[in-house]
Structure formats: structure tokens, C-alpha cells
Amino acid sequence: MSSKIKSIRIHPGIGMARMGDSDEFFIGPEAPGVVVDPGGNNGPGPKGGSYRDGKSKLKRQAQRYRVYAYDAEGKVIGELTSKSDLVKSLRWRVHVRNMKAANYAFQGAYLFDPTQLRNPSIQPGKKPIERTQLIIDPGVQTIASGQAGPVVMKGDIFTGVEKGFLPGQLRYEGFTPKDISKDVEVTYKPAKGIELGQLRLDAQDRLLFIPSPGKGACVTTPKVALSNPSEFVNPPNGPENGKNPLTNQFAYFNVPGWWDDTCGGEIDVTVTLKDGSVLSTRDNVKKAMDEGTRNPQAGAWIITAPPKFSPYMYHVVSITDRVYEAFPEAYPYAKQKTNFYRDVYPIFANAVNYGWVSAEASGIAKAHRNAAHGPRQAGNLLSPMYMAFFTDPSEKSKSMRQMVYALMRHPAGKNGRLVDSLMPPPPQKPTSWKNDEFKRVELENLMPLLWGTAGKPKQNELLGNHFPNQFLALTAIQLNHIKEWADGNFEVGVLQKPLDLDKLPVKDQPRALDASALEPTIGGGFHPGIEFPYLIIYREFFAEAFRVGKNIEPGALAAYMSSPWHGDFWSCNSAWWPTQRPDVVFEYDQKNQTRTYREWFRGYDADGEPLSDTDGFNQMAYAWSKLGMVLPIKAKDGSFVKDNGAIVFTEHERSPDLNRPPAKSK
Amino acid sequence: MNFTRREFVIGFAATTALMGSGFSFAGTNDAASKVAIEKSIKANFGGGFSLISYSKSGSVTQAKIENFGNQYTVTSSNLIDWKIIQSSLSN
Numbered sequence: 001m002s003s004k005i006k007s008i009r010i011h012p013g014i015g016m017a018r019m020g021d022s023d024e025f026f027i028g029p030e031a032p033g034v035v036v037d038p039g040g041n042n043g044p045g046p047k048g049g050s051y052r053d054g055k056s057k058l059k060r061q062a063q064r065y066r067v068y069a070y071d072a073e074g075k076v077i078g079e080l081t082s083k084s085d086l087v088k089s090l091r092w093r094v095h096v097r098n099m100k101a102a103n104y105a106f107q108g109a110y111l112f113d114p115t116q117l118r119n120p121s122i123q124p125g126k127k128p129i130e131r132t133q134l135i136i137d138p139g140v141q142t143i144a145s146g147q148a149g150p151v152v153m154k155g156d157i158f159t160g161v162e163k164g165f166l167p168g169q170l171r172y173e174g175f176t177p178k179d180i181s182k183d184v185e186v187t188y189k190p191a192k193g194i195e196l197g198q199l200r201l202d203a204q205d206r207l208l209f210i211p212s213p214g215k216g217a218c219v220t221t222p223k224v225a226l227s228n229p230s231e232f233v234n235p236p237n238g239p240e241n242g243k244n245p246l247t248n249q250f251a252y253f254n255v256p257g258w259w260d261d262t263c264g265g266e267i268d269v270t271v272t273l274k275d276g277s278v279l280s281t282r283d284n285v286k287k288a289m290d291e292g293t294r295n296p297q298a299g300a301w302i303i304t305a306p307p308k309f310s311p312y313m314y315h316v317v318s319i320t321d322r323v324y325e326a327f328p329e330a331y332p333y334a335k336q337k338t339n340f341y342r343d344v345y346p347i348f349a350n351a352v353n354y355g356w357v358s359a360e361a362s363g364i365a366k367a368h369r370n371a372a373h374g375p376r377q378a379g380n381l382l383s384p385m386y387m388a389f390f391t392d393p394s395e396k397s398k399s400m401r402q403m404v405y406a407l408m409r410h411p412a413g414k415n416g417r418l419v420d421s422l423m424p425p426p427p428q429k430p431t432s433w434k435n436d437e438f439k440r441v442e443l444e445n446l447m448p449l450l451w452g453t454a455g456k457p458k459q460n461e462l463l464g465n466h467f468p469n470q471f472l473a474l475t476a477i478q479l480n481h482i483k484e485w486a487d488g489n490f491e492v493g494v495l496q497k498p499l500d501l502d503k504l505p506v507k508d509q510p511r512a513l514d515a516s517a518l519e520p521t522i523g524g525g526f527h528p529g530i531e532f533p534y535l536i537i538y539r540e541f542f543a544e545a546f547r548v549g550k551n552i553e554p555g556a557l558a559a560y561m562s563s564p565w566h567g568d569f570w571s572c573n574s575a576w577w578p579t580q581r582p583d584v585v586f587e588y589d590q591k592n593q594t595r596t597y598r599e600w601f602r603g604y605d606a607d608g609e610p611l612s613d614t615d616g617f618n619q620m621a622y623a624w625s626k627l628g629m630v631l632p633i634k635a636k637d638g639s640f641v642k643d644n645g646a647i648v649f650t651e652h653e654r655s656p657d658l659n660r661p662p663a664k665s666k
Numbered sequence: 667m668n669f670t671r672r673e674f675v676i677g678f679a680a681t682t683a684l685m686g687s688g689f690s691f692a693g694t695n696d697a698a699s700k701v702a703i704e705k706s707i708k709a710n711f712g713g714g715f716s717l718i719s720y721s722k723s724g725s726v727t728q729a730k731i732e733n734f735g736n737q738y739t740v741t742s743s744n745l746i747d748w749k750i751i752q753s754s755l756s757n
Contacts, residue, residue, distance in 0.1 A: 602711060609705075
């Protein structure tokens with residue numbers, strides 16, 4: 001069989017690991033639609049596992065990487081592990097970085113300006129990759145068969161930086177400038193030994209990438225607090241006419257002196273077979289220890305991100321959808337007739353699920369009352385009444401289908417692709433959005449009613465910005481399926497139960513791994529994103545679908561995310577991505593089929609103050625790992641409790657630490 | 667200018683408490699009590715919830731609170747754990 005093997009590839013091509021403050025971890029999804037159990041006992045997980053460890057700390061979600069062998073025609077032969085008859089050993093090579101503090105300031109995708117850097121006074125005038133004092137770089141790390149591990153990847157930041165000046169308009173802990181118009185002199189203390197993640201091997205020497213504990217901190221004295229200065233100083237866009245990304249409305253994406261421990265980077269493997277031959281995902285590797293050069297079609301990538309607090313819920317547009325938008329030739333159902341249960345129903349189910357985590361979608365907000373996706377609301381698309389129409393391909397139900405399609409929002413522009421309005425790609429300034437084809441009125445009465453890549457419409461109105469795509473729209477592939485369905489050109493199909501990876505044919509496993517790693521993610525609005533930034537929309541940055549391009553440096557894509565992530569995670573508390581970070585949570589009375597809600601972000605902070613928008617940017621850094629999971633209620637027979645066709649979701653496993661003021665503040 | 671958001675808002679909340687919202691107070695103890703109840707309500711339900719009125723009977727506090735135009739009647743015996751006993755939500 002070894003003679004048949006012409007190449008190897010790692011799957012998933014882009015993996016996703018999610019942070020947690022526990023030292024325990026579980027392995028993330030490896031097949032589409034499968035919600036993994038977090039392990040342990042007496043918990044609310046799919047198999048009774050718990051998302052928290054014995055000390056109520058949130059478990060990390062690891063990404064497993066597998067090696068598949070391909071023949072000369074590019075067909076899958078099988079997975080290679082240390083248990084395979086052919087394999088002698090595997091040697092994994094990983095290089096991740098955190099480049100956020102060194103990167104360009106985030107000011108919204110449409111306002112990207114390559115002249116504006118984060119921490120602008122440190123190593124000024126250099127490109128992000130050259131600002132080495134601001135990059136956490138553990139260097140290349142390896143782990144090989146027989147190595148116990150874990151290999152902990154650590155690095156330093158703000159090294160060699162002693163003093164600097166920061167705007168007086170920032171909020172400082174324990175210090176208020178006398179004259180906020182003058183800069184404040186701060187001292188820096190390097191942060192050392194920051195863990196970006198760990199490498200381990202499973203029992204068959206597949207790679208496990210365990211993400212960091214989700215820490216973040218400020219290295220300056222006085223410390224800069226996470227806040228949005230533009231709310232207080234010259235609102236709405238801060239001092240200097242909003243020109244300074246350290247103090248304008250985007251300041252909380254670019255907080256100076258701060259680091260976090262997220263990362264991104266490349267994953268490679270070299271496999272030595274028992275006959276002595278060597279296979280590698282890197283080019284020019286003749287021996288197991290050779291460094292070689294990156295082959296982006298064969299090697300993989302890792303992104304680390306915040307937890308997904310609603311693991312059963314999926315956003316209506318995922319990064320997998322964005323991959324197919326950028327690489328439509330890779331979409332597996334391109335030439336197949338629209339199948340309602342495969343192509344349309346999941347979009348409707350995802351929309352209805354928002355009704356348990358979003359104030360707008362649940363109908364509790366006055367403007368959307370009785371017109372939202374809650375179980376008794378007009379937009380509960382899973383109600384038996386709607387489903388009877390939706391699964392009927394006849395003319396009798398056509399008007400209902402057409403009505404639903406007419407409610408769908410389309411991306412601006414003649415091609416219906418988000419990327420077209422954001423050309424050229426960073427690090428160039430986008431200008432295409434000014435073209436006539438993208439000029440339109442952004443309508444609030446279309447679906448999805450979630451904010452888009454251009455940011456909140458009200459905020460844009462306040463600032464005089466006339467951007468396209470201020471609301472999220474489905475991709476052209478998704479919209480085409482809904483149109484085909486609306487026109488009656490569809491088969492109903494059946495609702496498929498998700499299959500675990502080992503139940504899938506070997507030939508289907510690589511694609512399942514690629515798709516499932518990115519399926520439970522946010523594919524817009526990208527402001528800048530919560531797992532992967534908006535750069536996912538640019539074909540130019542990728543070698544092919546699910547493969548990051550050859551010239552992308554480790555850490556360079558993730559660098560476009562908020563720095564640190566905590567403030568953005570708080571700020572996106574309304575109609576952004578409630579499947580990852582719920583806006584509201586519900587209690588449900590099964591007997592009376594009634595529900596009540598509370599805000600998800602609630603409780604006491606470290607000082608005994610209520611979590612709220614009073615200090616939310618700063619409080620999230622303390623609270624994130626203690627917040628609750630949103631999970632289905634199970635009936636006695638193990639099935640999910642439903643209300644009018646909609647699965648009932650409630651809050652679970654919230655850390656008790658949030659429910660009481662800390663002892664010191666009592 | 668003071669940039670401590672919490673101090674700013676606490677000051678604002680105290681002023682609101684003294685002015686009342688359909689609720690009158692006899693003295694500083696009542697005002698302090700209302701601030702404590704508001705703080706507990708926000709910690710328990712979220713910062714967007716506001717206190718409309720409250721009453722006390724022994725150690726039990728009953729309050730009417732509001733968010734997005736929805737109203738709950740809630741009770742607590744320790745000003746930490748609250749139970750919803752009535753809701754205006756119709757789902």
C-alpha cells in the first residue's frame with residue numbers, strides 16, 4: 001500500500017480551538033452536526049459530560065489533527081496513525097504566534113487604514129511582522145511519537161520597551177490625568193512566558209492542539225483599563241475628530257499595552273513509514289528531521305478563539321459558508337438539486353434557535369414582539385403549521401415559500417458577495433464599496449436581522465458613514481437554495497441524523513473534518529469577527545478551500561482580531577453572534593410552556609459590582625469563563641424538549657462564583 | 667474629568683434613587699436600601715433591568731422590575747437570590 005501513497009494532507013485544513021480557564025480539555029467536533037460531549041459525569045453535555053471541571057473552571061476545547069494518505073489521482077487511501085501497519089512514527093511541527101499588538105488598528109473593515117498601527121509609538125514605521133517587540137512568538141515547536149508531552153508554547157511581549165506616552169483620554173486604573181488633552185507617560189514591564197497553547201498526542205499519535213487559558217493583561221503603569229473613551233470624550237467618535245484609533249469609537253479593539261493569549265499558525269507533519277520512506281506535508285523533506293518548506297495544500301492551520309457558549313446552535317452564516325463563497329468549486333452540493341432538509345431547513349432551524357439567546361429574535365424586545373422567532377412568535381419557522389407548507393413542493397404552498405424568500409436579505413453588489421465591496425484586500429485600503437453597485441438603503445425589515453460587516457446601522461448613521469452590508473446577509477449559495485425551494489425546484493429529503501467521523505466512509509472523512517471544524521463559527525458580520533477575521537472572505541489569502549496560503553505568516557490572520565478580545569466579546573452584546581455569546585438566556589416552565597429571561601452577562605465582578613454596561617469592557621476579562629452555557633432541555637427519554645416545534649434552550653453550568661459578591665467586598 | 671465609569675454611574679444611580687420613580691423615600695436609609703436592591707437586581711437579572719418599585723415584609727423583599735418594556739414581580743429573602751413570581755411575558 002505504501003507505494004500507492006503519493007501525498008499526505010492534514011485535516012482539518014483550518015482547525016479551531018477554544019479557550020477555557022481549566023487545565024482540562026475536550027476534543028472539538030470532527031463531523032458536521034455532531035455536538036461533542038465535554039467529558040466527565042453528571043453534566044448537561046450530550047452524553048452527560050460537564051463543560052466545567054471540579055473547580056467550576058471552563059474546560060478548553062482542543063482541536064485534533066489527523067493525517068490522510070492520498071493516491072496519485074488525489075483519492076483518499078486512508079488515515080495514517082501510529083497504529084497503522086505502515087507507520088513507524090509521526091513528527092508534528094507547529095509554529096503559532098500572536099501578532100495582535102503589532103498589527104494594524106481595527107477600525108471596521110470598510111475604514112481599514114494601513115497607516116494606523118496598534119501601539120503606534122513602539123517600533124514605529126515598521127510592518128507588523130517586523131515589530132518583534134510586540135509579537136508573542138514561541139518559535140517552531142515539535143512533538144513526535146514516543147514523546148510524552150505536553151509541549152507548552154510560550155513567548156514574551158513588550159520586551160525592551162521601557163517608557164512611552166499614551167493618550168490622556170484613555171481610562172487608567174487608579175489614575176486620572178489632570179489634563180486629558182495631554183499624553184500620559186507610562187512605563188512598560190514585559191510580559192514573559194505567555195502560554196499560547198499546548199501540543200499533545202492522542203493514543204494514535206494524532207496531534208492535539210490545546211488552546212491557551214484565555215488570559216489577557218496590561219503591561220503599563222498606570223494600567224490602561226478596557227473601555228471606549230469615545231463614549232465620554234467628544235462623543236460619538238472621540239477626540240481628534242475620531243482620527244486616533246486609540247481613542248475613537250474603535251478604541252476597544254486596539255487597547256495599547258494589552259496582550260491576550262490567542263494565536264494562529266501553521267501545523268505540519270512528517271510521517272516515517274516502516275519501510276524507511278518519509279512522507280511530509282512540507283516540501284523538500286527527505287529525512288524525518290528535515291525542516292523543509294511549507295506546502296499550503298498539505299499543511300494545516302490553527303486558530304484559537306473564545307468559547308462557544310451555545311454549542312448546539314449554529315450561526316446562519318458560518319466560516320464554512322464563507323469558504324464555499326470564496327471557493328464555490330469546493331461546495332459539495334453545487335450541481336445537486338436543492339434538498340429542503342439538507343439545504344434550507346438548517347438555515348430556518350438556526351434562525352429559530354436565536355429565539356433563545358437574542359432579545360430581538362426571541363421577541364422580548366418591544367420592536368419585535370410577536371414578530372420574532374420565539375416558540376409562540378410569528379417567525380417560529382419550525383412550527384408544525386409552517387413545516388407543513390415548507391415541505392410541500394406543490395403550487396398550493398408556493399406563495400408561502402415565496403413570501404419567505406422575499407424576506408431574505410441579499411449582500412450588496414451585482415455578484416452578491418461580501419468581498420466585492422471590500423477590495424482591494426488588506427493591507428491595502430478598501431475602495432470598491434464606493435462604487436455605485438454597492439449604494440443602497442440598508443433595510444431593517446429583511447432577514448437575518450443581525451449586524452453586518454459594516455457595523456451597526458445606527459452607529460454609522462451617527463457618524464455619517466454610508467457603507468453597504470450593515471446587516472448580515474446569507475451567502476449567494478444559501479440564497480440560491482432558498483430561491484430554488486421557493487420556486488418549487490426542490491426535493492424534500494429527510495432530516496439526517498449527524499454521523500460520527502468513524503461512521504463515515506473513509507473517502508468522506510477529510511471533508512467532514514474540514515467542514516466540521518469551521519461549521520460552529522461566525523461567518524459574519526465581521527467586525528472584525530469572533531473566531532476568524534473578515535480576511536476569510538478573500539480568496540487571495542488561501543491556497544484552496546480550507547487551506548491558508550503559502551505566504552501567510554503564523555499569526556498574521558488572527559492579528560486582525562480585537563486586541564484584547566475581551567472588550568469586543570462584551571461589546572457584541574446585541575444582535576451580533578448570540579450563538580457563541582448569548583445576549584439573553586431563558587428559564588422555561590415545562591408545565592405551563594412559559595418562559596422568562598435574564599441577561600447572560602450578569603452577576604458580580606471581582607469588586608462586588610454588578611456586571612453591566614457600566615463597566616462591561618473591563619468586567620468581561622474577569623467574567624467570561626464563569627458565564628453560563630445554553631443547552632437543550634432533555635426529556636426523560638433523552639430527546640430534546642420542544643415548544644411548538646422549537647427546541648427549548650436554557651442556561652446551564654454558570655459558575656456559582658458570579659452569583660455572590662466576592663467575600664472581600666461584602 | 668473622572669473616567670471611572672462605575673463612579674460616574676453610581677453617582678447617577680444614587681441621584682435617580684433619591685428622585686424616585688413613582689416611589690417616595692422618607693430618609694437616607696430608604697435611599698440606601700433602594701440602591702442595594704437595584705444593585706442586587708442588576709447582578710441577578712442583568713444591568714439592563716431597572717427597579718420600578720419595591721416593598722418589604724420582614725426579611726422578604728418584593729420588587730417590580732422592568733426590561734425592554736417587560737415587567738417581572740420578584741422576591742428575595744437575602745437580596746442575593748431572586749425568584750420571579752409574575753411575568754408580563756406572553757412568549
